[in-house]
Amino acid sequence: MTGALGVRVAPSAATIRRVIGLVCPGGLADLTGSCPGDADSVAVDGKAARGSRHGQTPAAHLLAAMTGDGRTVTQPRVPGKTNEITCFADLLKPYDLSGVTVTADAPHTRRDHARYLVEEKNAHYPLVVKNNQPGPHPGLRAPPWKEVTARRYDREVSHGRKETRVTRVLTITGLGLDFPHAVQAVRVPRHRTDLSGH
Incomplete structure (x- = not known):
């Protein structure tokens, strides 16, 4: 692009992004x-x-x-x-x-x-894996999650809510989960409490 004085001016970054997009x-x-x-x-x-x-x-x-x-x-x-x-x-x-x-x-x-x-x-x-996935989700209910000792608790308060996440890790080889090459599973249930009083 050539400017008013005949000097070449490179197009702006926004112009380059827009043209390529x-x-x-x-x-x-x-x-x-x-x-x-x-x-x-x-x-x-x-x-x-x-x-x-x-x-x-x-x-x-x-x-x-x-x-x-x-x-x-x-x-x-x-x-x-x-x-x-x-x-x-x-x-x-x-x-x-x-x-x-x-x-x-x-x-x-x-x-x-x-x-x-x-x-x-x-x-x-x-x-x-989410709750609404019919394939692998039902099989992940069977492992003995309550017996898991490897746990981590995370708690935070934001946006008027208190949220607690409990992370459990379990080795699943030999437990019959029908998913290729799966060795470990991690379960992260979340519990939310509304602090706004509504």
Whole structure:
């Protein structure tokens, strides 16, 4: 861009971000992304690209992989007729994840994802299981949680509530949990008390 005096002026950072976001949401991450091979952990998470919704066209949904120290590895756009789950393996396929711990949110707590991480990528996983997941959740009720001696209590008061979390860790090999390569389970029940008096 040339200014009024004929001097070339570089576009602002906001202009560069806006143009790249309009042309290819997530594309900058693939141009500048870094290999996660030297990282201890990689987090996989999806999000809608801010400002990418136009009229009846929905916002671009991106699936990102980031290292534990905040480096973006890759962030491709999830194709319109698919979802994060179907893109998980392709997202991580190009990278050496040997010895890396890969985290993801509850929708990725699937047997095929666990097998892929351990058997094909030689990685480790802690995956989240929520109450509404019919697959692994019922099996996690059976272990003897009340007998667990490895516990941690966390208490905090904020936003007019007192919250207590009790973290229990249990080795589950030999307990019959039907989930590939699962060795330990962590249970974190939360108890909330409303302090507002309402």
